[in-house]
Amino acid sequence: MIDNARITIEIAARAARLRDQIHYHDYRYYVLDDPEISDAEYDLLFRELERLEEEYPELVTPDSPTQRVGGGPAEKFESVTHRQPMLSLENAFSEGEVQEFEPRLKRFLHQQAEFDYVLEPKMDGVAVNLTYEDGLLAIGATRGDGHRGENVTQNLRTIKTIPLVLRRETTPAPAFLEVRGEVYIELAEFKKLNAAREAQGQPAFANPRNAAAGSLRQLDPAVTAGRPLKIYCYGIGEVAGREFSSHWEVMQTLKTWGLRVNPYVDRCQGIEAAVAYHHRLEGLRHGLPYEIDGVVIKVDSLELQTRLGIKSRSPRWALAYKFAATQATTQVRKIIVQVGRTGAVTPTAIMAPVEVGGVTVSRATLHNEDEVARKDVREGDWVLIQRAGDVIPEVVKVITSRRTGREKPFKMPERCPVCDTPLVRPQGEAVTRCPNPDCSAQLKRAIRHFASKGAMDIDGLGEKIIEQLIDQGLVQDVADLYRLQASDLLPLERFAEKSAQNIVQAIAGSKKPSLGRFIYALGIRYVGEATANLLARHFQTLNALKAAAVEDLLLIEGIGPQVAASIRDYFQNPKNQALLAKLLQANLQPQAATQVLTTPLAGQTFVFTGRLQQLSRDEAKALVTAQGGKVSSSVSAKTDYLVVGKDPGTKYAQALELGLTILDEAGFAQLIGRIT
Incomplete structure (x- = not known):
């Protein structure tokens, strides 16, 4: 007689062994890039586990490799608050700026010794935050505004270079861990992805970063699973159950937990060595399988990082040393003017398409009439363009040696190219404007701005749809959006019942913005x-x-x-x-801003006088506002604190007269919880 209990135990043990084996081989393949078995042998293990879990569903665990893609499409992404903020980095574009970095830190800490740094390639991807609880991946979120991101856990689980469970063989997993990483797509895979999209009649992605961002924000995780996403981890946020003394120790420990770290991460002593690393990596840049746009330089000691603290939006202990602006040469075919939402008329160069920094560009801003004249840009000119800091292309200079005499100088039109209203250029301003507030170009730009992600965030309301709404007379201002019905949209190009309903629902869903x-x-x-x-x-x-x-x-x-x-x-x-x-x-209900109520500064009004030694005035003000306080430029009975630096002015006497609380810099630092 067969012992069913015995068989169940054996099957459960076999399933557990298969999960462990697959996790191990994933680690060898995706993290170490050193597989020990063939793809066919790996597939046999995976299929056996799938079969066991199908026959015995009770054996399925959240960290099972078979559960990377689970559940159907979501209706929307929920908001996630990061325990520790994901700050942006201060940028440096020249060696001189980088050389000043270390002396600035020395002055701040009053020390002379050189710093030890950790050096990392600055990946050109999408920053994410992975939260592990007791070693299991619990939440994955985008960076968002640095404090709150979107919950894209199901999508991140599909990325095989992200472990669902941390390895614990050599280093126990902490009870809670936030891991910061950069999701990206390799260049070769990006080209394949775009080729496949074009073959299916879909628009190509502009660049690998754009493709990675779009892939992460798919409501259906099955779509994300079909995209060739990878990750490199570059740091941690909050951690419970483990302490570190240096960033280098953090990076090495991440690898032992099975988290992927860029092999070019290095450490050095002194800023000169960091600059040399930057030059070496810049030389390797075009041979790498992925895009990087610079080097991140971080002070290695975590104790020093704490002492250095943060500025308004970035840590004082880190610097992004960007590579030189990517440039290319192309020909200006035409110069047009575009009308913005405020009526500003901007000359724009339409150029022969050219690849700049991995992106094909065909337009470059010429800023204003004076800038065109200063650079003497003409239709037909060959020009050098660049994406400084890998942003909007601009014309650097004209290559006059290639002129033939057939080039056509630019002349700012006298009338708006859209509404035919005479253009004006107010005295003392460089910008020419269309003064007609009813100009359709301004309205289109205004509605695009209104619906944009940083504003009302109306998903799906793109440029082509907005143009149709205005051209067909359905919308004459942003408020008209809220009167639209699905039946209004059905006659428009490329609209069906479902897509029309989606737009109307997205507009209705924006009625309670902050x-x-x-x-x-x-x-x-x-x-x-x-x-x-x-x-x-x-x-x-x-x-x-x-x-x-x-x-x-x-x-x-x-x-x-x-x-x-x-x-x-x-x-x-x-x-x-x-x-x-x-x-x-139309029942729009802007939601009142909430103050931070859990800090000593919440609702308190601060005034600063004199020169601070440890912080700039702007940094000190940013610390106040970040913790819910207010900053005023004048002393009054409503002032809660006067912060006094060196050589204070008349505000000090006024505060004494009013009997206000006066803090020196050390007292201010203690109040905000800053370590001096």
């Missing part, structure tokens, strides 16, 4: 995302902002006279008032 997003979406001149969030935190409600006088706006640190006047002019404009009323009638 106040900061809403302010930014309005497109107020000079008000970018950072300023919009600053206004939202300060005023808390749209009505309070609308009622603010210029004097009230100038009290906010970071708001100058030009910005304050622009904000006040916007809200006093009758047309804008009517638009806001129309938006509110």
